[in-house]
Amino acid sequence: MDKLAQDKEEQLITRSQQGDVDAFNQLVSFYQQLVYNTVFRLLGDYDAASDITQDTFISAFRAIRTYRGGASFRAWLLRIGTNLTHDHWRRLQRRPTSSLNEIEEEENRYTISRLQTLASAKLSENPEEYILTRELQELLQQGLERLTLEQRTALILCDIQGLAYEEVAQITQTTLGTVRSRISRGRSHLRDYLNAHKELLPRDYRLSNKAD
Amino acid sequence: MLQQDRHPTTEQLSTWLDQQLTPEEQAYCSAHLEDCEQCQHALDNLQQTVNLLRSLPQLEVPRSFALPADFQITSDRNRQQQVEQSTVASSRRLPTPLRRTFRAVSALAAVVGLFFALSGFVGQIQFHSASTGASSMSAPSPANTAPSAQSQQVPRLAGHDNTNDSLSTPYNADNKRKNTESNSTATGSKPSFDLNQPGERLSIGIPLITLGSIGFVLFAQRQKRRTRPVKRN
Numbered sequence: 001m002d003k004l005a006q007d008k009e010e011q012l013i014t015r016s017q018q019g020d021v022d023a024f025n026q027l028v029s030f031y032q033q034l035v036y037n038t039v040f041r042l043l044g045d046y047d048a049a050s051d052i053t054q055d056t057f058i059s060a061f062r063a064i065r066t067y068r069g070g071a072s073f074r075a076w077l078l079r080i081g082t083n084l085t086h087d088h089w090r091r092l093q094r095r096p097t098s099s100l101n102e103i104e105e106e107e108n109r110y111t112i113s114r115l116q117t118l119a120s121a122k123l124s125e126n127p128e129e130y131i132l133t134r135e136l137q138e139l140l141q142q143g144l145e146r147l148t149l150e151q152r153t154a155l156i157l158c159d160i161q162g163l164a165y166e167e168v169a170q171i172t173q174t175t176l177g178t179v180r181s182r183i184s185r186g187r188s189h190l191r192d193y194l195n196a197h198k199e200l201l202p203r204d205y206r207l208s209n210k211a212d
Numbered sequence: 213m214l215q216q217d218r219h220p221t222t223e224q225l226s227t228w229l230d231q232q233l234t235p236e237e238q239a240y241c242s243a244h245l246e247d248c249e250q251c252q253h254a255l256d257n258l259q260q261t262v263n264l265l266r267s268l269p270q271l272e273v274p275r276s277f278a279l280p281a282d283f284q285i286t287s288d289r290n291r292q293q294q295v296e297q298s299t300v301a302s303s304r305r306l307p308t309p310l311r312r313t314f315r316a317v318s319a320l321a322a323v324v325g326l327f328f329a330l331s332g333f334v335g336q337i338q339f340h341s342a343s344t345g346a347s348s349m350s351a352p353s354p355a356n357t358a359p360s361a362q363s364q365q366v367p368r369l370a371g372h373d374n375t376n377d378s379l380s381t382p383y384n385a386d387n388k389r390k391n392t393e394s395n396s397t398a399t400g401s402k403p404s405f406d407l408n409q410p411g412e413r414l415s416i417g418i419p420l421i422t423l424g425s426i427g428f429v430l431f432a433q434r435q436k437r438r439t440r441p442v443k444r445n
Contacts, residue, residue, distance in 0.1 A: 019285075025278040032277045037270050046274065054277050062285050132267050140268060158230070159265040165232050176232075184226035191261040 013073060016064050028057050035081045041156045042085045044141050052088055056081040071170040078171045082153055089149055143193040151186035158183050220244060225255050229262060311431055318427025325420025328413045335410025
């Protein structure tokens, strides 16, 4: 963020701390896509992502006077979001769901995800970025959901949201060493998962474990 | 054994991708990778995985997550309720002045009725136990001592608000007038609405209490019904 944007953000935060909802809502409009996507990638559930994103901003406004500027506002916000998401995830784990429910939910997910994919896909000029088919997107999402919650969080924040290790450490309230380890394990597990479903990968994508 | 023969760990390769290795690790890995095809492939695999993740699209938000303009910070228990209620127009949420007045009048009526009923009830007891027929002497607010009796009754209900004080004045005046009338006539009370009679007071008091209580409750319920949950945008 450049200096001008940084200053503007500080003003908005100060006004929010004085109870100015309009100022806070400007922060919301700036960060809501980030929060929503992070939560969605963590859970794979659109509705839950909406609810938790809303809860995140409500909690953030209620707690905004505790923001002292030590970590970036983005990190502070994502900490709230990931904590709420983790709570939700753990509640889900304690609740057994019937197999019928799961099948239904998965079918719904694919239908919605097709629309979402068409709405948000864009051409990339970067040769390292692929234009992913919806099957591949779903495969990646499934692969992510097979990771531990901690590995998944680290991977989403670093590789999907592009945050540096330092910021990931602030958000997850761990050390750089832990972040590095979780990211590494997450990537390896995901790589192995993708390898088991090679046929869905782009043609020019090579996942080989052996030399040549 | 040369250090380059020992392959970096997967974690080191992963961290190498993010340029987050310590200077020693960095130097060691770079040197090793120059010659080791195995590690080059491993690195490549990791890089491709990262590239795929980076290629996942950022979804558009399904709606705005902005807070309502009149959002107020409340306790956790009220939080959900606050989000729902705050989207209702404030004019609907607050009671109209008229509604408030009705409710206050109902409360007043109930209190006045209580006044009457209590004094009437006590009067009934004393009336029946009196040896002489002078009803005016036995009642707790007898004809001759009406003003002082009133001042006795007001402190009894000291817990209520000031409307009681304003009530006692018309009651005083009313009673004085009735007393004057009853004193001037030998036969005493008029056929109806003589407030000196305990029985009369009781028969006025009880309906007043009933009506007042009903009104009070009714006007409270109407307020609640007007608040309804509103769906989020």
